[in-house]
């Protein structure tokens with residue numbers, strides 16, 4: 001199956017409102033006519049302002065995280081219902097910064113996955129090994145555990161709303177990228193885990209993104225790998241000039 005390439009920008013805790021709006025405007029202009037799938041995930045407080053810029057474009061609005069629970073007494077949290085209400089279509093869950101900085105575990109991430117699906121949001125589920133895992137050769141095992149736990153209770157029908165982002169933690173924000181061959185090897189194993197958990201058809205259909213210092217210089221080679229269906233981009237998504245070329249490669 002020919003899978004549509006998907007490029008997602010995770011802006012993390014960066015920018016001010018004027019910068020967020022200007023970047024969104026620039027991307028709407030630059031990505032006009034491109035044919036891959038594009039998503040940007042600004043900080044929560046700028047979601048609405050960014051939505052006003054991109055709502056009639058080919059760019060989807062994403063959130064960087066979400067509460068595991070419904071509306072109610074959860075100080076500081078943002079619910080799926082609230083996100084939907086302001087135009088969010090997809091949510092990034094299980095990012096390594098949530099796992100390691102905010103102590104999110106697989107059980108909580110799985111709860112968030114179900115809460116997102118219940119509210120008809122698409123999900124980008126992030127997985128990936130630490131460098132200590134890679135050194136001792138357990139990368140694929142770690143990814144399999146994170147996939148099995150993150151997707152526990154998710155049906156094959158629901159899987160259509162989920163993309164997986166393989167993000168080696170040692171490559172995030174470090175300038176160290178997995179080589180295309182290293183990334184491809186893990187992507188192929190992720191796809192085989194999905195085939196075992198669901199079906200070969202589901203494995204063939206699922207979008208698997210690579211994340212970890214992807215930029216205009218390395219994107220083309222990474223995106224050329226048979227099991228790399230796009231990218232989750234941090235640093236290079238913060239400027240139209242650095243994000244656009246990746247989007248263009250994906251559109252080829």
Ligand code: PEP
Nearest residue numbers: 172173211212213234235
């Ligand atoms: C990320 O945080 O998902 C990421 C891939 O960041 P960077 O591109 O900066 O490594």
